[in-house]
Structure formats: structure tokens, C-alpha cells
Amino acid sequence: MYVCLCHGVTDHHIREAVSQGVRSMRELRRELGLCGSCGRCGPHAREVLTEATADISAVAVHIPMPARDPECSIA
Ligand code: FES
Numbered sequence: 272m273y274v275c276l277c278h279g280v281t282d283h284h285i286r287e288a289v290s291q292g293v294r295s296m297r298e299l300r301r302e303l304g305l306c307g308s309c310g311r312c313g314p315h316a317r318e319v320l321t322e323a324t325a326d327i328s329a330v331a332v333h334i335p336m337p338a339r340d341p342e343c344s345i346a
Contacts, residue, residue, distance in 0.1 A: 274319060275305035275312035282319045289323035296320065 272282050280303045288302050296313070299320055300306050306313050 274315050275303070277308035277312070278304045280305045280312070280316075285316060285319045286323045286326075289320065289327055293320075294324060 274280050274282055274285060284303055285299065288299060293299050293302055296306070296317055299316060305316050
């Protein structure tokens, strides 16, 4: 879905930017150029950014820890 019509930015573009490390509206503006014209996209862009950041955090929480190797323990 288009979030910023002035710059042709979709929610997919925002999610992709978040997956590559973007975490703030300032970074999002710099990377994708949204909010640079009429500014109407700001609230929706922030919403998508917040959701995408939460999704990334949820995935990070579920990364399994490697199994312990008893021979590598420090006694
Ligand atoms: S809709 Fe994004 S700057 Fe106009």
C-alpha cells in the first residue's frame, strides 16, 4: 500500500528499510525521501515504522541460542 504518494513510497519500502537498520523517522526520511513535500504521509509512515520495528524486535527475541558445548566451558 502506498504511504507517501508524493514520493511513491509503500509500506513494503518502509519494512525493507527497517530490515536494513532504519529505526527512526529521521532515518526513514533520509533513506526514502518521504515527508519531504506535503507531509501528509507522516502519521501513517510513523505507524508502519513502529509496527515494522516491533516485528523486527519480536524476531530477534525468538532467535534460538546455540547449544552449550561442555568441552568449551571455563571451570
Ligand atoms: S504524501 Fe509524503 S510528502 Fe506528500
